[in-house]
Amino acid sequence: MAASVVRDIMTKEIIMIDGSDTALEAAKRMSEKGISSLFVVKDGDPVGIVTERDFIKKVCAKEIPIADVKVSEIMSKILTTADPETPIEVAVQRMVNHKIRRLPIIEGGKIVGIITVTDLAKHLRTTLLLEGALNDSSFDDMIATMDHEKQ
Numbered sequence: 001m002a003a004s005v006v007r008d009i010m011t012k013e014i015i016m017i018d019g020s021d022t023a024l025e026a027a028k029r030m031s032e033k034g035i036s037s038l039f040v041v042k043d044g045d046p047v048g049i050v051t052e053r054d055f056i057k058k059v060c061a062k063e064i065p066i067a068d069v070k071v072s073e074i075m076s077k078i079l080t081t082a083d084p085e086t087p088i089e090v091a092v093q094r095m096v097n098h099k100i101r102r103l104p105i106i107e108g109g110k111i112v113g114i115i116t117v118t119d120l121a122k123h124l125r126t127t128l129l130l131e132g133a134l135n136d137s138s139f140d141d142m143i144a145t146m147d148h149e150k151q
Contacts, residue, residue, distance in 0.1 A: 006091045007084035009123045010105050010113030016041045017050070019072030023059055026050050026071050037102055039111055040075045046111050048075035049102060081106045084113065088123065091115055 003009045017026050017038045026038055030052070040048040050071050058074040059066055079098045082091045084107055095103050095115070105113035 003123055003126070004087060005084065006082050006086050006088055006103075006105055006113070006115050009088065009119050010084070010115050011119060012113050014039060014111050014114065016046075016111075017071055018042070019047060019070065019075065021071050022067055023050075023055065023069040023071055023074055024067040027055065027066060037114075038071075039104065039114075040071050042072070045109070046078060046104065046106070048072070048077050049104070050075045051102070078104055082115070083107055088120075092120060095120075 015029065015033055015035060015038050017029060017040055019040045019042050030036065030038060037049055037051040039046055040050055054074045054076055055066075058064075059069055079100060080094045081104045082094060084105055086105075091103055095101070095117075101117050103115040104111055105115060
C-alpha cells in the first residue's frame, strides 16, 4: 500500500542544537552527521531551523567569523508545520506555499520528524514504481544527489 500521510515517509531521526551554541558547533554537527539542517531549540522547545543556506547567506556572504555567531542569530523561523497524520499532499502544498524545503513534523508540541524534498522524491519514486510507470534505476542517480539534503 502506498504511503498517504507524512508519518509514512518522514525522517524520524531528529538532530537538534541549542540556540546559544555557536554556528561553528552547528556546522561541525551537521558535517559529522552528514545532514544539511538542524532544529534549533530553546529550553527544549523548537524555535527554528538552521540550514546550509542560512550559513551561506548569513555568515559566509557577510564574511562573519563562524565562531563569533550564535545559532539563534542565523536560524530561520519555523514557518509552518504538520502533524504525523497530515496527508502528504497537504504537506507538499504547505512546503510550496511557504517556499521551504523542510517541513517539521510536530506531535504534542515536540518535533517527531521532518519531511524533506528528498523524502518526497523517494515517495514519488516508490509511487511510480508501484504504478509501473518507472523502472527501478530511473531515479537512483537523482536520489543519490539529493541525499545530502537530508534534514
